[in-house]
Amino acid sequence: MSGKAPKVEVGRAAPDIVAPDWQGNRFRLGDLRGKQNVILVLNRGFICPFCRRHMARLHASRDAIRERDAQVVIIGPDSAEAFGRYWESGGLDFIGIPDPERRLLRRYGQEVRLMRLGRLPATVVLDKEGIVRHVHYGGSMMDIPPVEDILSVLDGIRTSKL
Secondary structure, X not given: OOOOOOOOOOOOEOXXXXXXXXXXXXXXXXXXXXXXXXXXXXXXXXXXXHHHHHHHHHHHOHHHHHHOOEEEEEEEOOOHHHHHHHHXXXXXXXXXXXXXXXXXXXXXXXXXXXXXXXXXXXXXXXOOOOEEEEEEEOOOOOOOOOHHHHHHHHHHHHHHHO
């Protein structure tokens, strides 16, 4: 793992994020509190075919995600320029946060294993109060939860609030 970064835990408040998005706009995770559930995707970068496929599947499921009052936030090691090119080519409307300095990686306990080609994927689902409801740390570059599993977590959040 990169340093001694703690992993986030289910049932606890997620660490806040304050960082510029790929367009240079200030993003603060706490600003979504009380408004939307959040799917945080800490990916390996646009070079990773598994991460690209996962983002495409999330994009294809954007209506189902919106129906569950959720926002997707992608965090990756690529530059703002690379995010811009990827977002524009794919028509993505997610929030994209460049993290080339690994600051957010460390805050969320995303693992880096040199023998497994760098960052390993991680997915964290937060409820509207900013509480971690689900976390998945990938054990390999292809270990990413299916979108259907993420939608089920969001359904569970909605059901528990009724």
